[in-house]
Amino acid sequence: MTSSAAEFSPNNLDALWMPFTANRQFKSNPRMLVGAKGMYYTSHDGRQILDGSAGLWCVNAGHCNDHIVAAVQAQVARLDYSTAFQIGHPAEFELAARLVATTPGDLDHVFFGNSGSEAVDTALKMAIAYQRLKGEGSRVRLIGREKGYHGVGFGGISVGGMVNNRKFFGPLLAGVDHLPSTYSHEHQAFTRGEPTWGLHLADELERIVALHDASTIAAVIVEPVSGSAGVLVPPKGYLKRLREICDKHGILLIFDEVITGFGRLGAAFGADYFDVLPDIMTTAKGLTNGTVPMSAVFARKHVYETFMDGAAEGAIELFHGYTYSGHPLACAAGLATMDVYKEEGLFERAASLAPYWEDAAHSLKGAPHVIDIRNIGLVAGIELEPRPGAPGARGYEMFTKCYEAGLLVRVTGDIVAASPPLIIEKREIDQLFETLGRILREVD
Ligand SMILES: Cc1ncc(COP(=O)(O)O)c(C=O)c1O
Secondary structure: OOOOHHHOOOOOOOOOOOOOOOHHHHHHOOOOEEEEEEOEEEEOOOOEEEEOOHHHHOOOOOEOOHHHHHHHHHHHHHOOOOOOOOOOOHHHHHHHHHHHOOOOOOOOEEEEEOOHHHHHHHHHHHHHHHHHHOOOOOOOEEEEEOOOOOOOOHHHHHHOOOHHHHOOOOOOOOOEEEEOOOOOHHHHOOOOOOOOOOHHHHHHHHHHHHHHOHHHEEEEEEOOOEOOOOOEOOOOOHHHHHHHHHHHHOOEEEEEOOOOOOOOOOOOOHHHHHOOOOOEEEEOHHHHOOOOOOEEEEEOHHHHHHHHHHOOOOOOOOOOOOOOOOOHHHHHHHHHHHHHHHHOOHHHHHHHHHHHHHHHHHOOOOOOOEEEEEEEOOEEEEEEOOEOOEOOHHHHHHHHHHHHOOEEOEEEOOEEEEOOOOOOOHHHHHHHHHHHHHHHHHOO
């Protein structure tokens, strides 16, 4: 059947296939956002909705920040697009230099992409190619972790550990193994910050090395704090132990900081917060405040130099890149975002609000359905008891009722995650958790 212009309807909801959404359910009762400023969205029916999830963990400086908006507007009128292959433009070099001045240790080189998923694929490819250039071409295995989320590319879902994101898509990448999740309800429920139980789970990496032999393993990838699986904070000392084991066996350590990067924990990066330096670090989201899609993969000096030294003079060192790597609008947004983070001291602000946030989150202990509360920096996960035979149903009801009550939070299964813009005020923290408490009493 052909369609004609006369059949086009701007209000047709059918054409769009929405991501990670129950399409039929949504379309029968749509929720639309039409504007945003600071801490609030405006819904299609004119309501102000408190953004309790920084969009999707990305709008750390708040919505429609004047400085970021002006920078993107000026850039689009000056240079709208420039190829990233064999040609540069000033803003991408300026942003790269600016970023590596903020990263810890010698994470001094940065490769740009457009999304967290691309950043993860880039990092995994870098790790395997790095080992080959070092003369260790048998190191091709990648080690992820159960409950890990690393986006939706084949690389990311292979090392990731969320079953629904994996089970539909065949055998995935070969040669991948997984560390166990660091979470135990029995030993960790209602912990404030880092749990004291679970350090021994890092030693599972020794078991995996013993099973496959170090000579087959290229890299380990973990999120410093698991976000999408429901805010799983690492046990005290866990990341340091992983670092030690990786060093012992010549394995690269990749931190996926797509959520933890740019202030979420009250430090620039999770690597700073936990004082553990990975070899490669992936970021996205807060890099541009969510304004223009962009991701950045940071590589330590030894990684970058292995590529530079490993290729003949005049040869391309890494056969990888995207049409929109270092896109001018993304770079303008990134530079302006870095200005705002610095001028408004937002990472320090997150650190100073974290104790208040923690108390507010844990005030929900004892509320109906709540079986665990976890927190770190300006992130909290509130886990609800699933309805018998209907996992996720209570969480979904929580999400829709919160939205109707003027609060946007992220819900995965029966876990509510809150991660607001870092500009949040104490009264808005109160509003957020009071609304959650009220809705918890309303849902079945
Ligand atoms: C840790 C982590 N890695 C990767 C991704 C994927 O990012 P994107 O959705 O931009 O591809 C996400 C997204 O939430 C994430 O949390």
